[in-house]
Amino acid sequence: MQITEIYKSLQGESTHAGLPCVFVRLTGCNLRCSWCDSEYTFTGGRRMASEDVFDEVKRLSPHGGLVEITGGEPMLQERELVPFMELLVDAGYKVLIETSGERPLARVPKSVIKIVDVKCPHSGEADTFDLANLDALWSDDEVKFVLSDRVDYEFARDFVTRHGLAQRVNAVLFSPAFRKDATGARDSSHCLLDPQELADWMLADDVPARLGLQIHKFIWDPAVKGV
Numbered sequence: 001m002q003i004t005e006i007y008k009s010l011q012g013e014s015t016h017a018g019l020p021c022v023f024v025r026l027t028g029c030n031l032r033c034s035w036c037d038s039e040y041t042f043t044g045g046r047r048m049a050s051e052d053v054f055d056e057v058k059r060l061s062p063h064g065g066l067v068e069i070t071g072g073e074p075m076l077q078e079r080e081l082v083p084f085m086e087l088l089v090d091a092g093y094k095v096l097i098e099t100s101g102e103r104p105l106a107r108v109p110k111s112v113i114k115i116v117d118v119k120c121p122h123s124g125e126a127d128t129f130d131l132a133n134l135d136a137l138w139s140d141d142e143v144k145f146v147l148s149d150r151v152d153y154e155f156a157r158d159f160v161t162r163h164g165l166a167q168r169v170n171a172v173l174f175s176p177a178f179r180k181d182a183t184g185a186r187d188s189s190h191c192l193l194d195p196q197e198l199a200d201w202m203l204a205d206d207v208p209a210r211l212g213l214q215i216h217k218f219i220w221d222p223a224v225k226g227v
């Protein structure tokens with residue numbers, strides 16, 4: 001697999017937020033979201049055998065625990081990634097995969113929890129989520145919308161209703177987008193959408209979703225990578 005980085009930190013943005021987690025960040029992405037904070041994954045990285053990636057995960061977290069497969073878009077490396085995720089599950093790890101849902105998700109093992117980041121209009125990558133992937137969602141999975149304004153919010157709200165998402169998955173997450181050049185203050189001043197405004201909208205519409213913040217950007221400087 002082509003790997004950008006492997007590191008241990010706290011999971012930052014799902015119902016698992018705050019838990020220790022080993023991140024396996026794969027290189028390459030076929031989208032170009034306007035607020036992407038992972039552009040350094042688009043190229044480069046290093047070629048690693050799955051066994052070597054597994055050894056590094058074991059070194060960082062020898063007694064099991066949480067492993068998140070992320071990117072970039074990890075499903076671009078599906079052929080090698082699917083058996084690797086099965087290896088992790090068989091070894092007793094709880095595995096999350098973060099994906100845009102642009103690639104088919106049917107081959108992701110059922111015991112792997114998918115966190116599907118459906119792109120909203122102002123990401124610049126609207127309509128890239130493959131609706132056929134709705135049938136690949138299980139009750140443990142999560143669907144996330146990263147929002148930069150009211151237009152994104154209304155898109156997400158209506159998508160949740162239209163597809164009955166709250167009944168399909170464990171959690172629907174609405175998360176304010178962060179400025180990609182954010183650095184310095186570890187607070188919500190870097191959010192493109194004020195979390196308080198988002199909270200007001202969600203309460204007014206009684207949206208069956210939870211407001212999520214990227215907690216790693218409130219713990220460490222938002223510009224720091226590998227945390």
Ligand code: SF4
Pocket residue numbers: 029030031032033035036037038039041071072073100
């Ligand atoms: S899918 Fe993720 S890694 Fe790819 S451009 Fe969008 S935010 Fe960045």
